[in-house]
Amino acid sequence: MRIIQIIDSLEAGGAERMAVNYANALGTIIEFSGLVATRKEGILLHQIEPSVSYLFLNKKKLIDFRALFKLHSFVLKNKVTHIHAHSTSFFLAFLLKLIHPSLQLIWHDHYGDSEFLNKRPMGALKMTLPFFNGIIAVNQKLKIWAEQKINFKNTVYLPNFPSEKKNCTVHTVLKGVTGKRIVCLANLRVQKNHFLLLEVARKLQQSHPEWTFHLIGKDFDDTYSKKIKDLIGAFTLEKNVFLYGTKQDIENILQQSTIGVLTSQSEGLPVALLEYGWLKKPVVVTDVGEISSLVANGKNGFLIATQQEYLFYQALVELIKSEVLQLEFGNALYKTIIGTYSKKAVMAQYLNWLKNSCK
Template sequence: MRIVQLIDSLEAGGAERMAVNYANVLADEIEFSGLVATRKEGALLSQINPNVSYLFLNKKKQLDLIAVFRLRSFVLKNRVTHIHAHSTSFFLAFLLKLLCPTLLLIRHDHYGNNVFLENRPHFVLKLTKSFFKGVIAVNQKLKNWSEVKLKSRNVIYLPNFSVKAAQEKSHTFLKGTEGKRIVSLANLREQKNHFFLLKVAQKLKESNPDWTFHLVGKDFDDEYAVQIKQLIKEYALENNVFMYGSKQDIGNILNQASIAILTSKSEGLPVSLLEYGLYKKAVVVTRVGEISAIVQNGKNGFIVDADREDLFYQSLVNLIENEILRTDFGTALYNTIQTDYTAESIIKKYLNWIQTS
């Protein structure tokens, strides 16, 4: 097989990380593994395996014929058999299929706004569904949605997976006191619910002022980001909550933290949670998406409803006051990830699905 991953950008988001992960792992498993970024490059460019054939299309508009034909040339030159299109890049894959009818297309659905899934626009997805050999969903809810709403066939649920970077330069140094840092890996998007996080930080400032929160994720310079920064000032959290923007030395960052959190109100299967597990972090997370399939409350972390700031706060305090519990949770979460969410197990299922469906 000769497979190309198609993704709109290489910014540090969940879908983007998965496109890079698939390309990197497949480079050692199949004849040819490629990766094409359509609209924008980004920080993940540095994480692409040297054995992966990479192309940047620099696509300027929705219907960019120059980009389509550049992609066609890349596909023909490398005798590509499959295009694995992540998120919204599926439409470019559809256009390419019109020029290369023998290509087999896979659509990877990373849609994270599951709370409003019933309102998700789907006209174009339904219009193009017959051109795709199959659909990969990152959670069961998305799998059901494709089967029921789109009447798609050959839909498989494959959880996300994370891999440790082979070589990672340590360039991010977290503020605060060693042993008293709480990290959140989440881009500044509304579904990540940083407002919830700040309300919890307010409470923790009163009871445990020496513990600090460290927000790592892309700042889109939009109204949501502005509101976060305003609330940090309004709540007088300048010395308790620190923002770092998008970073790539995730292992280095997590090694500096004692607790890791997610406060999302909507999710698929967050790659950041898998990374927490890989680095044996004790976690407090919200019960959304597929998170509850990984975190078992009181066994390998704490999981609470997305509207319960009081329980989230109390769970943090429980971890803060019990170092042994933090260690036990971190080890248990690591074991969970190693059992069900490794690259090896997911890629094996992925290749078997492609070959047999």
């Protein structure tokens, strides 16, 4: 098989990370693996392996014929057989199919607001998805939605998996005290609900003032990020909560951290959680999306209902007080990921599905 991944940008989001992860993973196990960024490059550009052929389209509008034919030339030159379109790049894949009908199209649905699927726009999807051969969903809710709401039967749930790439020349140094850092890998978006994190940080400041929160993720300089910064000031958390923006050296950052958290109100299967587990970090996370399939409450992490700030705080304190529990949770989460959410396990499922179902 000769497969290219298509993604709108290479910013450090979950869908973008998975597009790069798939391209890199396939680079050594199939005849040809390519990656196409349509609208914008970004920090993940530096994580593309040499075995992957890369193309940037610099697409400027919804229907950009220059970008479309540039992509078509790339497909022809490399004898591509499958287009794996991530998130909103499905529309470009659809246009490509119109001029190259023999291509097999796969759509990877990373929709982050899977708790609010009743509000999801469906017009463009209903028009284009009949041209696709299969859908990959990042959680079971999205799989059921595709099967029932848009009547697409060849849908498979495949879990996200963490990157195993380790080399990075950048070296971020986290503030705070070694052994007392809590990290949150999440772009500053509404669905990530940083306001819950700040309420928890406010409580922890009173009981454990030496512990600090480290927020890694893209700042969009919008109303949401402004409110986060305003609340940090209003709660006098300037010495307890630190914002770093987008970073490349996630492994280095996690090695400096003690506990990983996610306070999301909606998720698919967050790549951040997989990265916590890959580095054996104990976690406290909200029970949304596919997280409960990975985290068993009290066994390999703490799983808390959304908007329950006091319960989240209590779980965090329990972890803080016990280094033994931190170690047990971290090791148990790592074992869970190795068994089901590793690159090797997911790639085996993916290639088997392509060979048997997407023809």
